[in-house]
Amino acid sequence: MVQESPTFSPLYRQIKGLILQALEAGEWRPGEAIPSETELAARFSVSQGTVRKAIDEMAADNLLLRRQGKGTFVASHSDPRAFFRFLRLVPLAGGIEPSTSVPLECWRAKAGQEAARTLGIKLGDPIIIVRRLLQFSSKPVVVDEIYLPGETFAGLSLDVLKDSHGSLYSLFESRFGVRMIRAEERIRAVAADRATAELLRVAEGSPLLSVERVSYTYGDKPVEWRRGLYSTADHCYYNDLG
Amino acid sequence: MVQESPTFSPLYRQIKGLILQALEAGEWRPGEAIPSETELAARFSVSQGTVRKAIDEMAADNLLLRRQGKGTFVASHSDPRAFFRFLRLVPLAGGIEPSTSVPLECWRAKAGQEAARTLGIKLGDPIIIVRRLLQFSSKPVVVDEIYLPGETFAGLSLDVLKDSHGSLYSLFESRFGVRMIRAEERIRAVAADRATAELLRVAEGSPLLSVERVSYTYGDKPVEWRRGLYSTADHCYYNDLG
DNA sequence: TATCTTATGTCTTATAGTAGACATAAGACG
DNA sequence: CGTCTTATGTCTACTATAAGACATAAGATA
Numbered sequence: 312m313v314q315e316s317p318t319f320s321p322l323y324r325q326i327k328g329l330i331l332q333a334l335e336a337g338e339w340r341p342g343e344a345i346p347s348e349t350e351l352a353a354r355f356s357v358s359q360g361t362v363r364k365a366i367d368e369m370a371a372d373n374l375l376l377r378r379q380g381k382g383t384f385v386a387s388h389s390d391p392r393a394f395f396r397f398l399r400l401v402p403l404a405g406g407i408e409p410s411t412s413v414p415l416e417c418w419r420a421k422a423g424q425e426a427a428r429t430l431g432i433k434l435g436d437p438i439i440i441v442r443r444l445l446q447f448s449s450k451p452v453v454v455d456e457i458y459l460p461g462e463t464f465a466g467l468s469l470d471v472l473k474d475s476h477g478s479l480y481s482l483f484e485s486r487f488g489v490r491m492i493r494a495e496e497r498i499r500a501v502a503a504d505r506a507t508a509e510l511l512r513v514a515e516g517s518p519l520l521s522v523e524r525v526s527y528t529y530g531d532k533p534v535e536w537r538r539g540l541y542s543t544a545d546h547c548y549y550n551d552l553g
Numbered sequence: 554m555v556q557e558s559p560t561f562s563p564l565y566r567q568i569k570g571l572i573l574q575a576l577e578a579g580e581w582r583p584g585e586a587i588p589s590e591t592e593l594a595a596r597f598s599v600s601q602g603t604v605r606k607a608i609d610e611m612a613a614d615n616l617l618l619r620r621q622g623k624g625t626f627v628a629s630h631s632d633p634r635a636f637f638r639f640l641r642l643v644p645l646a647g648g649i650e651p652s653t654s655v656p657l658e659c660w661r662a663k664a665g666q667e668a669a670r671t672l673g674i675k676l677g678d679p680i681i682i683v684r685r686l687l688q689f690s691s692k693p694v695v696v697d698e699i700y701l702p703g704e705t706f707a708g709l710s711l712d713v714l715k716d717s718h719g720s721l722y723s724l725f726e727s728r729f730g731v732r733m734i735r736a737e738e739r740i741r742a743v744a745a746d747r748a749t750a751e752l753l754r755v756a757e758g759s760p761l762l763s764v765e766r767v768s769y770t771y772g773d774k775p776v777e778w779r780r781g782l783y784s785t786a787d788h789c790y791y792n793d794l795g
Numbered sequence: 796t797a798t799c800t801t802a803t804g805t806c807t808t809a810t811a812g813t814a815g816a817c818a819t820a821a822g823a824c825g
Numbered sequence: 826c827g828t829c830t831t832a833t834g835t836c837t838a839c840t841a842t843a844a845g846a847c848a849t850a851a852g853a854t855a
Contacts, residue, residue, distance in 0.1 A: 321836080321837060321838090322837075322838070323837075323838080344807095347806080347807065347808085348807085348808075349807090357838085357839095358838065358839045358840075359839080359840085360837095360838060360839055360840075361837085361838060361839080363808085363809095364837085364838085371613075372795065373795065377808065377809090378807090378808080378846095379807075379808050379809065379844085379845055379846080380806085380807055380808065380809090380844080380845035380846035380847080381806095381807065381808080381845085381846065381847090382806090382807060382808080383807090383808080396794065397794055399792075399794075493793075493794065493795060494793075494794040495791070495792070495793055495794070496791070496792040496793075496794060497789040497790070497791055497792075498740065498762065498785075498789055498790040498791075498792065499762070499785035499789045499790070500742040500743075500760035500761050500762045500783070500785050501742075501760055501785075502759070502760050517744070518742035518743055518744050518760035518761070519742050519760070520740065520741070520742045520762075524794075541742070543740075543741035543742050543743075547739040547740055547741045548739070548740040548741070549737070549738070549739055549740075550641075550737070550738040550739075550740065550792060551735075551736075551737055551738075552638065552639055552641075552735065552736040552737070552738060552766075553614065553615065553735060563809075563810060563811090564810075564811075565810075565811080586834095589833075589834055589835085590834080590835075591833090591834080599811085599812095600811060600812045600813075601812080601813085602810090602811060602812055602813075603810085603811060603812080605835085605836095606810085606811085619835070619836095620819095620834095620835085621817085621818060621819080621834085621835055621836065622817075622818035622819040622820080622833085622834065622835065622836090623818085623819065623820085623833095623834075623835085624833085624834060624835080625834090625835080
């Protein structure tokens, strides 16, 4: 039975909502397979095709990953395929380079006006601030300053960051159960300050890309605010306008 | 009958290819409605659902636009909805601003090494170079230098540009029958040179966004190469990482 | 017997087709 | 001029068949 107006939403979208709910509740972990379309159809008392359409949309949203003959899997940041979705930096020369993340600092603070607003928390709530350096082929390219709500990331420390391999989001996902699914970036050009210039080994005052990012998890809840300064001497920010 | 291996492609994708071909041949003009799913199904001797799936993909690619109860239309750059797909600049303050394009210069030249390679033409082939200023709320924000293959854009001049209203791509589409469907951008931070600084009314040497774009039409054929210098004093480049 | 190869069954998603619901526009009719 | 009807088109939901992946059993071979 379909819910009628005033807030009509087709059956397949209601099913999408239910699957999303199960996903959010952690019924299946990232990387795991979800039940087959047939099973989900039985569970929600709809036809398999309706479940398919729901899953289709979720696969398009990069929440699920279909693999023919195998099943449908919960998207994971550990998956190398998902790696370049949030890192748009490519070498000017072309090709791909090995990247390393070097944590510099990690400390606790209270949320100021701006942090509280963008992270959707109260003024003065605990936050964690991380500073790190991103290297390509052992050369420094990005300095990131990352603001996280202290509540959800309790236990995060410099040691934890140093021990972790793989991407930061991969760590957030496996250790804190927080899956980033969407992000917004705002890019500007700024002049390098003294400290950043030294870290990136460029002249003070030279132009850098300032990339401000807010990341969201299920239900469009913001869980990360970061600002990166990119040296575009040997790399550039690549964007495909489909 | 489905084409078997070695180059298997499902039926709906073959149909997509045929529709694409008709589109490219100009069978239906931008903004016009294409035949109904039923008609296309009859034309290609497949079922309506197969045509639907082909059209679904093309709508996802922004080549077609579905409108419930009305029909399916060829996407057009004249459509205000398509306007912000290729212009990612938003005011820092939020909201939307009226924008004006001011053509500065337009001259002919021969393709150099780099222009020939990116535009896929021969060294020395005729090209057209356009310089223009983009204003938001009457304040200069972007200086663009645009390289076009002379062959396809024969007849383009400063006067034509000045007479045209709406977006540049809208002009290309209606006057030269060239529809941009995809673009790649590479973004770097650079220092403003004297001339650009004056145009944008910023200090010489201040950091600017350098946005290099290659646009493609049907069949991934490159038809435009442009480089824009963006002042990010009051605006920023917005990107949604879905 | 031990091992390798081949067949087979069963799981999955992918693909194709059909029918009814619904939205919209345009003409018929008072 | 307003209301009803009809035509046209997409949207939604369902069904059926095909094909890939994989585990396992059966057979061949040494």
